[in-house]
Amino acid sequence: MPPREAVNYFGAGPAPLPTPVLEAASKALLNYEDMGIGIAEMSHRSPQANQILADTKAALATLLDIPDDYDILFTQSGGSGQFSAVVFHMVSIWVERARQSMEKQWANDDTMKNASEHERTQALKSIINTTMKLNYLVTGSWSLKASQEAARLIGQEHVSIASDSRTLRDGKFGGIAQESDWHLRHPVSTGVLPELRTPALTWMCDNETVDGVEFPAFPKTLEANDGDAMVVADMSSNFLSRKVDVRKYAVIFGGAQKNIGTTGITIIILRKSLLPPQAQMASPTLLRQLGLPVGPIVLDWPTIAKNNSLYNTLPILDVWIAGQVMQRLVNTYGDKxxxxxxxxxxxxxxxxxxxxxxxxxxxxxxxxxxxxxxxxxxxxxxxxxxxxxxxxxxxxxxxxxxxxxxxxxxxxxxxxxxxxxxxxxxxxxxxxxxxxxxx
Structure with missing residues (x-):
């Protein structure tokens, strides 16, 4: 059997980890900080676990210069779980914005002013059915899966494929269309208030693991939207490999098992303005009345944020390994x-x-x-x-x-x-x- 140092592993994930981190993990598994128990055995609500979370957040914020008005969450379900969580969350925000906007408009409408709750709900549903759009840039297998999950949850009519790279290469992935050829949907239906003329989100997979395609830089078209595009980026396989201007994104997420750590956690970086109390979200009752899905509590970002990522049992060992990898990068590259x-x-x-x-x-x-x-x-x-x-x-x-x-x-x-x-x-x-x- 060859020694570890003789093997070079180029697998796509789970991926190799720095040997010193694994050596430290082997000790932590047996006896973490002389506690007499291993890190995988201690409570996720212990002071030690909370310190691990704080240290990991601090290292990530340092590496990427994450602004104070962004939050960092740790959750489970992998990157694929966020295909759903993103839809649940961003749609809920958009629907509540739509409800409030239409209520203001209806206040000056004699017919709607006296309408029943059911009539108002049906009117809101009509607006949502004709107006709400989620833009997806399909550049490979993972962005395709994300768009398919969105369509499964809320209906294909709400999912706009702004670009499909398969059209460039006879049905196969391997390119990204020129931005001038993208078809980003910005609803302008007659009677729709200006604040509803933005998409619920614009999705991009920054690096397509299966197809070997990576955005060379942040798209200028989305930059020109001045934040209104609500850009969500799946960075599962190029997280921590290059400088990122976090402010250009509403949400960045990625599974840890590529550049960051072990399989088991997903990292989410999101604007605090997308969380309560700054963001107001449609109630589960309203979503059901509108025929829209209500997500499971373990994928609910406000719940995760409110509980410091500890609503349910977080695998602290995986967070610790990610933190160790991040801290090594901080120590290695310093001011860079x-x-x-x-x-x-x-x-x-x-x-x-x-x-x-x-x-x-x-x-x-x-x-x-x-x-x-x-x-x-x-x-x-x-x-x-x-x-x-x-x-x-x-x-x-x-x-x-x-x-x-x-x-x-x-x-x-x-x-x-x-x-x-x-x-x-x-x-x-x-x-x-x-x-x-x-x-």
């Missing part, structure tokens, strides 16, 4: 913060793409060059030759370069270049890429 890691990530990605591009007759990088992911490098060998790809994977395993098989839905090869993948590991893989192509 996350820009220090961004430089390393870009260096590794550049070396890998350089080796692949040097042998176009052997390696075909799947995504368009303008949107290549720095985190998940997807390629085919000899145009997708099955025998050649099997040979490549077998040779890689002989050199203890593991986890290179592509996602089952697309096949091929996928090199995941997460933060814990060392420069030395990438150099070994680059050598193998050169040797395989030359052999």
């Amino acid at each position: 913060k996350i820009v220090g890691q961004e430089e390393i990530s870009n260096q590794k990605a550049g070396a890998l793409y350089g080796a692949l591009d040097a042998y176009p007759q052997i390696y075909n990088v799947v995504p368009d060059k303008s949107v290549r992911s720095r985190m998940n490098i997807c390629l085919r060998i000899k145009g997708g030759d099955a025998d050649a790809e099997k040979k490549f994977l077998a040779g890689a395993e002989e050199r203890l370069l593991l986890g290179l098989k592509g996602h089952r839905s697309v096949g091929g090869i996928r090199i995941s270049n997460y933060n814990a993948v060392s420069v030395q590991g990438v150099e070994k893989l680059v050598k193998y890429l050169n040797d395989f192509a030359s052999g």
Whole structure:
């Protein structure tokens, strides 16, 4: 059996973690801070657990320069759970805004002023049915799944696919359309008040893990909306790999099992203005009357925030591991913060793409060059030759370069270049890429 230091793992998630963090975790599992019990055994409501939460939040806020008017939540259910939670929350806010706006308008309408509660509800339902939109930028498998979940919950009529990258490549992902070709929905129906002419949200997956596509920067079109777009970003697989201007987003979320930690927690960064008391939300009774879903309590952001992420039993070990990974980045890069890691990530990605591009007759990088992911490098060998790809994977395993098989839905090869993948590991893989192509 090879020692850990001899293996280089490029799997897409669960992904490698820094060895020093795992060594510290092994000790914490047995005896955390000389308590005589392990970290996985202690109460999630203990002073120690609360300190772990505070330290992890502080490290993340430092790395990303998270403003004070944003909150950080920890929850379970993975990134996929947030496909639902985001819809529950953002729709509830939009519906309550619609209700209040229409009530003001109806105050000057003699007919509606004397209308019954049922009549008002039906009138509100009509407005919502014709006006409420959720924009989705479908750039890969995960944003597609998110849009499908939204349609399942609230109906396809409310989900606007502002862009579908499959139209660029004969039904396959691998690109991002020019922003001028996006069709973001901003309802302007006659009689609709100005405050209702914004979408409930605009969804983007910053990095598509399966398809190897990453937004090179924040879209200028969404920036021009001056926050009205309510941008929600799934950053599960490029979290903490580059500098992010948090203020441009209403919500950022990601599962921890890529760059941050172990499977078990999801991290959410959101504007405090989206939480009570600043944000008012439609009541469950009203949502049911309108035919809209009411989300489970464990996905309810106000409940999670009010309880400091401890409404139910949070896996504190997973939070602690994430915090240790973050604190290592803080200690390593100092004043550079996350820009220090961004430089390393870009260096590794550049070396890998350089080796692949040097042998176009052997390696075909799947995504368009303008949107290549720095985190998940997807390629085919000899145009997708099955025998050649099997040979490549077998040779890689002989050199203890593991986890290179592509996602089952697309096949091929996928090199995941997460933060814990060392420069030395990438150099070994680059050598193998050169040797395989030359052999």
